[in-house]
Amino acid sequence: MxxxxxxxxxxxxxxxxxxxxxxxxxxxxxxxxxxxxxxxxxxxxxxxxxLGLMKSNHLFFFLLLLHTLLIEVAGWFVLWYFGTSINTFLISTVLLTIAQSQANYLQHDFGHVSVFNNPKWNHIVQEFVMCHLKALSANWWQRHHNQHHANIRT
Known part of the structure; x- marks a missing residue:
């Protein structure tokens, strides 16, 4: 629908x-x-x-986005402040991997137009997360994900 x-x-x-x-x-x-x-x-x-189970909690998604951004910044900060020793590299890798995983789930929810009532706002936030945090194309994801749900191949 x-x-x-x-x-x-x-x-x-x-x-x-x-x-x-x-x-x-x-x-x-x-x-x-x-x-x-x-x-x-x-x-x-x-x-x-x-029961209100189809209403999204905008505060939850805002905090999730903020949480993801903070983890991303922390990962880069560790490298910048402590240098590139093996320990700081591993810590930074873990933080950045967590941030990328969170960003993927977050953009997935926005891509399914399940956060805001207006699809335009969902697509804007999805594009921000995909293009700026993941350096991927939101349009590419949308096309392939829709094909996945339709179970068709082009």
């Missing part, structure tokens, strides 16, 4: 991926089939929304 509001367009592009129909007793995304399953899912989704 976040990425594909136009269901007709989705059906058009997904039609080429259709390889067959499920047996009548199997679950289906078509509303006319398995009404109980669809109703159960809608009830579950409604309950999850009422």
């Amino acid at each position: 976040t990425f594909h509001l136009d269901k007709a367009l989705v059906r058009k592009h997904m039609k080429t991926l259709l390889i067959g129909e499920l047996a009548p007793h199997e679950p289906s995304f078509e509303r006319s089939k398995n009404k109980l399953l669809v109703e159960d899912f809608r009830e579950l989704r409604s309950t999850v929304k009422k």
Whole structure:
């Protein structure tokens, strides 16, 4: 629902991926089939929304970004201040590896448009994290990650 509001367009592009129909007793995304399953899912989704489980905590993501930036700065500071001995190099390597791992998970959440209600803000922060902290392309990640979720190859 976040990425594909136009269901007709989705059906058009997904039609080429259709390889067959499920047996009548199997679950289906078509509303006319398995009404109980669809109703159960809608009830579950409604309950999850009422409990606020689909709302992100902006403070959490801000602190996570700040935490990642501080670890990154600490890694470079260790090298700058203490020099490049084997011990400081190893400490710096551990700190920078942790920062890069955190940045990867952080940009993943923003890439899934799961932090802000406005997709534009998610993409802006994802581009900052990807391009400035990881030195990678956010567009490349988005394209490949969408293919991963669609299970297609180009």
